[in-house]
Amino acid sequence: MNLSDPIVEAWSAGGVVDAKEACRILGIKAATLYTYVSRGMLHPVAQPGRKRRLYLRDEIEGLRSRSLARAGHGAVAASALQWGQPVIDTGITEITPDGPRYRGRLAAELVEYPGAFENVAELLWTGILPNGPGTWPAEPLPAESAARLRALMAGLGEAPGMIRAFQAVALALGGKSVDEEVRHGAPITAAKQLVQAFAGCCSLLSARRRYRAPTGDKPLAQHVAEALGHAPVPELVKAVNAMLILSADHELSPPTFSARIAASVGAELHACVGAALAVLSGSGLAGGCDRIEDTLAGIRTRAQLDAWVSQVMRDRARSWAFGIGSYPQGDPRAKQLIRMAREHPRPTRRAEMLFRFLEAVQSEVGVPPRIELGLVALCSAWDLPAGSAGALWAMGRTAGWVAHALEQRLNGFFLRPRGQFHPVPQGGAVLKS
Template identity: 40%
Template sequence: MSHPGKGGEYLSAAEAIRLLGVKAQTLYAYASRHLIRTIPHGNKRLKLYSREDVEHLRERGHARSGKRFTASGGLRWGEPIVHTAITEITDAGPKYRNRLATDLARSNCSFESVAELLWSGISVDEHICWNRPPPALDPDRLINALGALRSDVQLIHAFLILALTTGIAPHNRDEIRQGTTTLVARDLISSLPGCFGYIAKRRSYHTCRPSTGVAESLARALGMSEDEEVVSALNAALILVADHEMTPPTFSARVAASSGSDLCSCIVSAICTHSGTRVRRACD
């Protein structure tokens, strides 16, 4: 049954759930992200959901599942929704591989442990460290070779340079040729915190010791205190954004991956997309 309202017809929660074929929590998540407009209904704490928005999401769902797949159909209604098989939206918050993200953030596990969980589905309840070597090519030398002043280096450009150089490092090229990417991913994630030195007082890349964890490396690059409280807070923040809602760069990375691009090329594609003024500057 449709309900008339300002701006068009509206549906009850049950009707919207049936049309979309999703759980109630997913419907509420769509509404909270402003993907579906809502209006209050009666004196109760109930809401009605825009039929137009629900039908748009349903159409996009069909395009993603292959029922009526076309590129234009998948993007017809604007920014795509990227489905994930590793995160579930629940009343208690997002779950990574059936583990509450908030529980992981409060636990003793490191960001590296959570990354391994997302990649493999294997839960590691301990504070692991990857112990990866520093970048094969010095980011500072590359930036100087490009004629850029360190004081003018934007963080996202430093990310791009590091991702590109990680992908062309000989040992990483060999691994990619073998069809594996875990070590390359570890190298890249372990190296990226050093880029934050460009927005700290040092204005240069901060090379971290191989035995240093990602959160501690980030604190050092930023020139922050390295006490346990600060590092734990950074580690928790990294865990909570491990699977994020940044749809454009995620979509871009998936398009690159579908064409057979290697891992670092996919990351570069995502970073370039994230540099857009409607994404990066909105976040900054």
């Protein structure tokens, strides 16, 4: 599949820059740029069949922000919120070239052992990784909360967006003050109950189209598989666990930052998760999974597939599903999930179409996929209903949001960035100082 150079160049002009432009942004000479590369501070983007080196614009801008911060420029505070200097100390997750490390443990390895989301969630919350796979026995909801949940679910309609359904659950189960939550020692219990309720919401995506409360002493991944209308065979349970674990946390992503802001002003746990869900619903995050699934569902022919690849190039693919500043050489989470999808003995036609799409984009531009595409690929391979990828991302990330909310409470200060005021004239243009 060949794309014309103008399309590739149009994409490259927005998402990646050449060496000359990188030097201009950084205010350095070419020799210094190559020194940064040799020291691992910058990572050129692979371009199959091309000699020219390209660089991720986000990585270049991030290096510039860090350089300015070290030089003591006060105005860099604003750019620090765009892949600049860290703005919050945290002991939860570190982003490394091999993927996120939860409390010092590589997420990719946690997928293999203990391989259970419950253990990983407790690691994030307490710093202790329980030995061996464990389960959280399902506990009935309090009568008042259950009634509220039924009423909210009835108002969602037959095919609600899953983030909206999760927000309804958080609203139904919340309501207590943070004082009550803390004094009764309830945060961890509330967190488990919330995640289990999200698993019950997954039944809204199945043929049942109604909430299915988890029951019995089963792994959470089994509850999810059954709610989605599938037999919980061990291979599927492993796949669901992998998606939940690899989604569990990613440092200070925008939704996580929102959860921490809510926690810093004394919001109770459900409200913190609700704030994060509102941000996650954006098309640049979990909404991106839905966008990929919707597009994939409409692909029937090779010509349609070619058109999708070309459209992604024109839209600068990296802005929504390809490339991420955290991993210049590729998102390890996406690689792991796509590998698991390819290992399925009987992948669906949807999955095979997505594999061809990924191969085409990779061969033309060389920028690897993000976790959204990994989640959609594995869900497609197992023929999980549309909406599952975004739902599993939100479920998994809830563990991280809870951990960050609890950590932020211990910090004891409000998160309150400052604004830099610029007067706006009557015509609407901003006056820059």
